[in-house]
Every structure is written in structure tokens, then in C-alpha cells.
Amino acid sequence: MAALGFGLAYAGFLGLCLAMDRHHAELLRGRPAAGRRWLLRGVGWLLLGLSLLPCLALWGVGIGIVAWLGLLTVAAYSLVHLIPYAPRLALWLGPLLPLAGLALSLAPT
Amino acid sequence: MQDAPALRHGWRPSWAVGRIDWRRMRSWHWPGVLSRSLAAVLGGYAVAALAATALALWLPTSRAEAVLTGTMLSFALYAGAVLWVFAAASALRAWVGLLLPAALLGALVWLGGGAG
Amino acid sequence: MKQGFRQCMAWLHTWSGLLVGWILFAVFLTGTASYFRGEISDWMRPELHAPAAGGEPAILAIETLKRLAPDSPTWFVFPPGERNSELRVVWRNPPGKPTPPGSRGFGNMVLDPATGEPVTARESYGGEFFYRFHFQLHMPPLWGRWVVGFCAMMMLVAIISGVITHRRIFADFFTFRPGKGAGRSWLDAHNALAVLALPYHLMITYTGLITLMLMYMPWGVQAVYKGDRGGFQAEVFGVAPPVRRANQPAPLAPVGPLLEEAMRRWGGPPGRIEVQQPGDASAIIRLTRRDSEQISSNPQTLTFDGVRGTLLGASGEPGAAAATRGVAYGLHLGRFASPLVRALFVLSGLAGTAMVATGLVLWAAKQRHRHARAGRAGFGLRLVEALNLGTIAGLPTAMLGYFWANRLLPLHLADRADWEVYCFFLLWGLAALQALFWPGLRSWATQFAAAALLGLLLPVLNLLTTHRHLGVSLPAGDWAMAGTDLLVAAFGLLLGLLSWRLFRRAGRAPVTRPVRGAGLARAEGA
Structure with a gap:
């Protein structure tokens, strides 16, 4: 569950990041077209919002929100550090992390 | 106010590049800075303490709740007062801007009987 | 005029952060270590056993208290929990009975949770030392708490003015450019550490003020309850x-x-x-x-x-x-049950520590850049660089040395717990001396290397001095012991990486006489 929250937060930040000219150029080359920019931004915010849900499910409202803010920090920080050192990995982790998180949270314990 | 270095390097805030131009900020000579620092530390604390007391006396909740609310909020007010002191156009204005609310809050405390 | 306002806030951010930065760094780092207060205390008393299946520890403790302190007016029992294996009893001595000086009228003993009998563990303040240090700095409590409170207030001001100053807070949200010179990387790092963990920084600063608010702001209680603090507490907590x-x-x-x-x-x-x-x-x-x-x-x-x-x-x-x-x-x-939530708090605490450190280094880097043409660093810059080195590299060394002192000091030394603290300050003092007399990149690298060795070798020391080393504690699921060993070693690894990079930089930097304030900034400029 926590891994899913982290994955969604990471993917959300990646979306917001790609919606910016400089980072789009760094990671994907070129500037994003207007439609694509809005799509990235919308999906980014949506994923960030969604990442709250696993936290609430796991920890309840009080600690859930606290943990969510912490996960957002760690996710954003991972992304910020990956961009200069391993841009391709930063990109690939976008879809991989939420999927891995989903698999982990669905896996029978 | 012109800030040439910051314009040239749009990516970083002015303080990373240029120094603050002391000549342009007329009240920022050291007596001004000293006066503002005193206003921020002591005056800010006085305003925050008066506000905490006034809230504790006047908030329409149970007295324990009022005391807690006032005390917890006072630190935000303190920070606000410090920012005001250093943002004001002159040291004199900074002091006046502290003394007016202090007088008002002091009156509230006095009316509420907290001074005795 | 808008620019003027922002400049004022930049000035305020710089000075409110710089003047108390070193204390804030110490508060943040020891405060972060305090998230492991119970674990560190356990680690520092290896004679205590993990709770064994036996009688209910609390019941055993009450039986022991009946024998130990039958005429005491109040007993307290702190049973062992998930996070610490210590069973502690505290009792108030009856009035009129002579008590040892410094005990403040309380007796205090650690019991074996399996038998309820007093255990003789080595004397140590354990994690309590870091915890107390982070809000009173090993000063007399009243002074220390006011100093830390003042610094916390400055921190709050620095955070708010920093947010106002940082006008490209959203545009630069994902920006980090390592390896760019002239303070740019330091600025990026400082911004990222500050902005990405901003909710934590604001929360920890403000809630820190709230924990001691009745001391800092007693005026509301004074006015409404006429100074009757007991009555106020009773009304608030219903006790x-x-x-x-x-x-x-x-x-x-x-x-x-x-x-x-x-x-x-x-x-x-x-x-x-x-x-x-x-x-x-x-x-x-x-x-x-x-x-x-x-x-x-x-x-x-x-x-x-x-x-x-x-x-x-x-x-x-x-x-x-x-x-x-x-x-x-x-x-x-942050005493949450979930280990993951605690881990997030610890990471955020480290981010806060690093934020303060990068801010301090950034100031020195900018000053050095400015002084580069003048050829000689001013007194202020040299002072800041010495304090930076002595604090940012010296404090971790001293903290890790405290762990070593716990294992190496003779078990029956008089005032042993105090000697552990003396060792901490002794190491810190040595680091400060090095910072004063041999400032420069090499000193940064060697101090971090020393700290890294102390951290990485701590599990080895534990292996040599106790019977609860990783080979035993890991299979037994003894997490206080194994976790402390592993986390300290991980911290040592981090410091080691830092030191390695600094050594490489020092090797590349132009050979200069290692005197008169060559700091981290020199390599940045190079």
C-alpha cells in the first residue's frame, strides 16, 4: 500500500515535471505542445491526489495525511536527484513504480 | 528598484548574485539595523505576549481553551511582527507599526482585567 | 518597490539563518537522533535483555516497588514497549528523607522485565543525552531552553522570509544541477532540501515552539489563572x-x-x-x-x-x-507505531539538517566568490568557515564518538555517564580546533572520514565488546540492537561517500597553502 502511494506520488511529480519546458527538453527532448503540456499537468495532479488514498487506507486520516506529506517529499526528492544523474531511469520509473506498488499491494501476504 | 545581476541570471534570486545595495536602502545603515533588530526581538515579543493575553481574556470559549489558543497563535504573530519590522520602509515606521497594535492589545488586556 | 520588499526579505533570510545556523544544525541533528531515543538507550545498556516471556513486567515492577519504596507517596512504572526493552520505575521520595544531591527527590531504577529485580547496567544517559541536548544544549535548563527557543523563532522567520525570497519556487521545483560552480549547486541543493520538505520544516519548528510554549509565553496563563499553573493543567487535561x-x-x-x-x-x-x-x-x-x-x-x-x-x-x-x-x-x-512513518520523519529530519548545512556553506561560498578578487578572506568569512567545519563535520564525529565512549570506557568508572558526555565534547572540541587552525577542504574531508570510520566500525566494536552483536541480534530479531548498529553504519557510509568526494575535489583543486581560510568554497570556485 505504501509502495503504491509512493509510486503514484513519483509518477505524479514526473508528470508535473515533464510539463515544464526545461525538464521536458532534458528528459524527452523539445518543448511540449500546449495540449500535451496540459495533459501532463492534469495527469500529474490527478496522480498526486490519488497517492493520498493508499495512505488514508493504510494509516487512517490523521497519520495518513502526515505520512502522505512525507511520501511526497521523498518521491519529489528521488525524482530531483535522478534527473541529473540518471534521466532515463527517472523516466522509466514513472510507469514502473506505480505498477510495482500495485502488484505489491495486491499480492497475497 | 533596479537589480541588474538578477535580471541577467534570471534563474537565481537576487541575493545569490548581487549584494544588497545599502546606499539605496537609506534607513539600512547600522543604527537602522540595530533599531529594527531591537524592534523585532523585543517589540515583536511584546506584541505577541499582549496578543496571547488579550486572546486568553476575550475569546468566547472556555478559559483553558482561550489560553491555549492565544498562546499557540502568539508565535505566528511574533513571526509576522518580525517580518513587518524588516519590511517597513523605515525604522520609524517599523516601531510605529508595532506600538499601535501593542497599545490596542494593551487596552484590551487592561479592560479584561488581566493587568492586575 | 516590490523588488525592495523581496530584497528586505532576502536580507532577513540570510541573517536570521546565518546567525543561529550552527545551533539550528545541532538542534536538527540531535533532534533527528532523538527519534531513536529508546533504541539508543537500549543499545547503550547491552546488559539489559530483551523482554522475555515471563510474568507481566508491570506487575513484577509493582511488587518490587512495594519492597523498594514502601513509604513513597507516588510510584511510576514505565513498562517496556515495542521500541524499548527497558522496564523503569521512578518514585518520589517521602518528604523529609535525605536524598542524594541531583536526584530532585526522586528515586529511579531499571528493572529486569523478566524477573522484576533491579539490574546493574552500565551507567549511561543513552539516547536521553541527544534528546536533552536538542532543546537545552547541555546548558542549565532555563538558559538552554531560551536559547533554543530564540533560535527556533529565528528559524520560523527564516523559513517564511525564505519562501518569500525564493520567487521561482514552482519553476525551480525540480531543479538540481550538481557540479556547476560558483555556489549554483549549493543554492539548488539548499532550495530542494528546503522546498521539498517544507511542510516538515514548518511543522517541526512551530510544534517545537509549542512544546515549550508555557515557558516562552506564560502570559495568558498568568492573566487568566493568576499564575496557578496546576489549576490550568488540571482544566486542560482533566487530571x-x-x-x-x-x-x-x-x-x-x-x-x-x-x-x-x-x-x-x-x-x-x-x-x-x-x-x-x-x-x-x-x-x-x-x-x-x-x-x-x-x-x-x-x-x-x-x-x-x-x-x-x-x-x-x-x-x-x-x-x-x-x-x-x-x-x-x-x-x-513523532512516536508513531508504524516504522515507515518514523522513517519518513527521520529522512525529513536529515533533510532539515542538510538544509541548514547547505545554507551555511552557501553563504561562505558566495562570500568567497566575492572575495576571490581581493585575494584575502575577511575575518567574518574565516570565522564562518571555521564554525561551519567545526559544526557540520565536527558534531557528527562527536556524536559517533559518544557511541564509542559508551563501549570503551571502563564499566565501573566513577561518574561514567558524565564521562561519556565529556568524550562527546572532547571530540567536538578537537574538531573545532582543527577547524580553527587548519581550515580547508582537506580538513573537511578528514573529519568526515573520521566520522565515517567511527560509524562504519561501530558494529565491529559492538562485536568485540558485547555478546549482542549483529550475528546474534539479527537472527534474534533484537531490533533495538541490530537497528542501531545498522543505521549508524549506514550513516557512516553516507559520511564516507561525502568524504571520498571531498578528497577527490581536494586533489583536483589547485595546491594552495592550507592556511587562512580555504573552505569548501574554494573547490566550488575552482
């Missing part, structure tokens, strides 16, 4: 004032059923058991809920008649402000 002794002997009710009642209501054992007037007809027993099970640390209590064992009352729902205070307090302490 009745202490009972009076009836002077009629009566046996104490068995504690077992009361613990079961607490278990039934809270789903967990209490974190504290208080017995007032034991052995008297007026006795009461009060159980306090363990604070790891809720976000708020407003104490929830159950009070029982100490002779009949009947429930007298439970603390009610707190009001909105009291609940807010409880949440603030609980957030600051």
Missing part, C-alpha cells in the same frame, strides 16, 4: 490534583485486572502506570495510554481506586485547542 493521604493502611489492589481493562479499552497496554499513596486507603492507580498509538499526545488516562480496583474516571474528550496542542505535541515527538 485531578494529587490525592491526600488518609493515613489508614490498606493493601493495594492487584494491577493485573486494571491492565486488562486498559487493554480492552485502548487495544494496547498503557505506557505509564502511576500509583498515588500506595498502601493507604486513599490510594489511586492511574494508567496512561501509550502515545505511539495515536497522533495526538494528549494523555488519555484511566483512574482506578487503588484499594478496590474500581474505575473512578477516564479522561474526557479534549476541547478543540487542547486537541490541537496534543496533535502538535505528538507530531513533534
Whole structure:
């Protein structure tokens, strides 16, 4: 569950990041077209919002929100550090992390 | 106010590049800075303490709740007062801007009987 | 004029951050270590065993107290929990009885949770030292707390003015450009550490002020309660004032059923058991809920008649402000049950520490850049660089040295616990001397290397000096011991990487005479 929250937060930040000219150029080359920019931004915010849900499910409202803010920090920080050192990995982790998180949270314990 | 270095390097805030131009900020000579620092530390604390007391006396909740609310909020007010002191156009204005609310809050405390 | 306002805020951010930066760094780092207060205390008393399956420790402790302190007016029992294996009892000495100096009228003992007998563990302040240091700096409590409170207020001002100054807060949100010179990388790092963990920084600063708010801002209580702090506490927390002794002997009710009642209501054992007037007809027993099970640390209590064992009352729902205070307090302490949430707090705490450190280094880097043409660093810059080195590299070295002192000092040394603290300050002093006389990149690298060695080799030292090394503690699931070993080693690894990079940089930098203030900034400029 926590891994899913982290994955969604990471993917959300990646979306917001790609919606910016400089980072789009760094990671994907070129500037994003207007439609694509809005799509990235919308999906980014949506994923960030969604990442709250696993936290609430796991920890309840009080600690859930606290943990969510912490996960957002760690996710954003991972992304910020990956961009200069391993841009391709930063990109690939976008879809991989939420999927891995989903698999982990669905896996029978 | 012109800030040439910051314009040239749009990516970083002015303080990373240029120094603050002391000549342009007329009240920022050291007596001004000293006066503002005193206003921020002591005056800010006085305003925050008066506000905490006034809230504790006047908030329409149970007295324990009022005391807690006032005390917890006072630190935000303190920070606000410090920012005001250093943002004001002159040291004199900074002091006046502290003394007016202090007088008002002091009156509230006095009316509420907290001074005795 | 808009620009003028921003410049004022930039000035305020720089100076409010710089003047108290070194204390803030120490507060942040020791505060982050305090998230492991219980674990560090356990690690530092390896003679104590992990709770074994046996009798209920709390019941055993009460039996021991009946023997140890029969005429005491109040007993406290702190049973072992998930996070610490220590069973501690504290009792108030009866009035009029001579007590050892410094004990403040309280007796205090650690018991073996399996037998309830006093254990003889080595003398050590354990994690308590870091915890106390982070809000009173090993100064007299009143002074230390005011100094830290002042610095916390400056921190709050620095955070707010920093946010105002940083006009490209969203545009630069994902920006980090390592390896760019002239302070750019330091600025990026400082911004990223500050902005990405901003909720934590604001929360920890403000809640820190709230934990000691009645000391910093007593005026509301003063005006409304005319200084009757006990009455205020009683009204806020719904805790009745202490009972009076009836002077009629009566046996104490068995504690077992009361613990079961607490278990039934809270789903967990209490974190504290208080017995007032034991052995008297007026006795009461009060159980306090363990604070790891809720976000708020407003104490929830159950009070029982100490002779009949009947429930007298439970603390009610707190009001909105009291609940807010409880949440603030609980957030600051971060004693959450979930290890993941605790890990997030620890990471954020380290981010805060690094934010302060990068801010301090950034200031020096900018100054050095500016002074580069003048050829000679001014006194202010040299002072800042020495303080930076002595604090940012010196404090971790000293903290790790404290762990070593715990294992290496003779077991029966007089005032052993104090000697551990002296070792901490001795190491810190040495680091400060090096910073004063040999400033420069090489000193940074060697100090971090020393700290890295102390951290990485700590599990080895533990192997050589105790029988609870990783080979034993890991299979046994002894997490206080294994976790401390591993986390300290990981911290050592981090410092080692830092040191390695600094050595490489020092090798590349132009050979200069290692005098007169060549700091980290020199390599940045190079």
C-alpha cells in the first residue's frame, strides 16, 4: 500500500515535471505542445491526489495525511536527484513504480 | 528598484548574485539595523505576549481553551511582527507599526482585567 | 518597490539563518537522533535483555516497588514497549528523607522485565543525552531552553522570509544541477532540501515552539489563572490534583485486572502506570495510554481506586485547542507505531539538517566568490568557515564518538555517564580546533572520514565488546540492537561517500597553502 502511494506520488511529480519546458527538453527532448503540456499537468495532479488514498487506507486520516506529506517529499526528492544523474531511469520509473506498488499491494501476504 | 545581476541570471534570486545595495536602502545603515533588530526581538515579543493575553481574556470559549489558543497563535504573530519590522520602509515606521497594535492589545488586556 | 520588499526579505533570510545556523544544525541533528531515543538507550545498556516471556513486567515492577519504596507517596512504572526493552520505575521520595544531591527527590531504577529485580547496567544517559541536548544544549535548563527557543523563532522567520525570497519556487521545483560552480549547486541543493520538505520544516519548528510554549509565553496563563499553573493543567487535561493521604493502611489492589481493562479499552497496554499513596486507603492507580498509538499526545488516562480496583474516571474528550496542542505535541515527538512513518520523519529530519548545512556553506561560498578578487578572506568569512567545519563535520564525529565512549570506557568508572558526555565534547572540541587552525577542504574531508570510520566500525566494536552483536541480534530479531548498529553504519557510509568526494575535489583543486581560510568554497570556485 505504501509502495503504491509512493509510486503514484513519483509518477505524479514526473508528470508535473515533464510539463515544464526545461525538464521536458532534458528528459524527452523539445518543448511540449500546449495540449500535451496540459495533459501532463492534469495527469500529474490527478496522480498526486490519488497517492493520498493508499495512505488514508493504510494509516487512517490523521497519520495518513502526515505520512502522505512525507511520501511526497521523498518521491519529489528521488525524482530531483535522478534527473541529473540518471534521466532515463527517472523516466522509466514513472510507469514502473506505480505498477510495482500495485502488484505489491495486491499480492497475497 | 533596479537589480541588474538578477535580471541577467534570471534563474537565481537576487541575493545569490548581487549584494544588497545599502546606499539605496537609506534607513539600512547600522543604527537602522540595530533599531529594527531591537524592534523585532523585543517589540515583536511584546506584541505577541499582549496578543496571547488579550486572546486568553476575550475569546468566547472556555478559559483553558482561550489560553491555549492565544498562546499557540502568539508565535505566528511574533513571526509576522518580525517580518513587518524588516519590511517597513523605515525604522520609524517599523516601531510605529508595532506600538499601535501593542497599545490596542494593551487596552484590551487592561479592560479584561488581566493587568492586575 | 516590490523588488525592495523581496530584497528586505532576502536580507532577513540570510541573517536570521546565518546567525543561529550552527545551533539550528545541532538542534536538527540531535533532534533527528532523538527519534531513536529508546533504541539508543537500549543499545547503550547491552546488559539489559530483551523482554522475555515471563510474568507481566508491570506487575513484577509493582511488587518490587512495594519492597523498594514502601513509604513513597507516588510510584511510576514505565513498562517496556515495542521500541524499548527497558522496564523503569521512578518514585518520589517521602518528604523529609535525605536524598542524594541531583536526584530532585526522586528515586529511579531499571528493572529486569523478566524477573522484576533491579539490574546493574552500565551507567549511561543513552539516547536521553541527544534528546536533552536538542532543546537545552547541555546548558542549565532555563538558559538552554531560551536559547533554543530564540533560535527556533529565528528559524520560523527564516523559513517564511525564505519562501518569500525564493520567487521561482514552482519553476525551480525540480531543479538540481550538481557540479556547476560558483555556489549554483549549493543554492539548488539548499532550495530542494528546503522546498521539498517544507511542510516538515514548518511543522517541526512551530510544534517545537509549542512544546515549550508555557515557558516562552506564560502570559495568558498568568492573566487568566493568576499564575496557578496546576489549576490550568488540571482544566486542560482533566487530571485531578494529587490525592491526600488518609493515613489508614490498606493493601493495594492487584494491577493485573486494571491492565486488562486498559487493554480492552485502548487495544494496547498503557505506557505509564502511576500509583498515588500506595498502601493507604486513599490510594489511586492511574494508567496512561501509550502515545505511539495515536497522533495526538494528549494523555488519555484511566483512574482506578487503588484499594478496590474500581474505575473512578477516564479522561474526557479534549476541547478543540487542547486537541490541537496534543496533535502538535505528538507530531513533534513523532512516536508513531508504524516504522515507515518514523522513517519518513527521520529522512525529513536529515533533510532539515542538510538544509541548514547547505545554507551555511552557501553563504561562505558566495562570500568567497566575492572575495576571490581581493585575494584575502575577511575575518567574518574565516570565522564562518571555521564554525561551519567545526559544526557540520565536527558534531557528527562527536556524536559517533559518544557511541564509542559508551563501549570503551571502563564499566565501573566513577561518574561514567558524565564521562561519556565529556568524550562527546572532547571530540567536538578537537574538531573545532582543527577547524580553527587548519581550515580547508582537506580538513573537511578528514573529519568526515573520521566520522565515517567511527560509524562504519561501530558494529565491529559492538562485536568485540558485547555478546549482542549483529550475528546474534539479527537472527534474534533484537531490533533495538541490530537497528542501531545498522543505521549508524549506514550513516557512516553516507559520511564516507561525502568524504571520498571531498578528497577527490581536494586533489583536483589547485595546491594552495592550507592556511587562512580555504573552505569548501574554494573547490566550488575552482
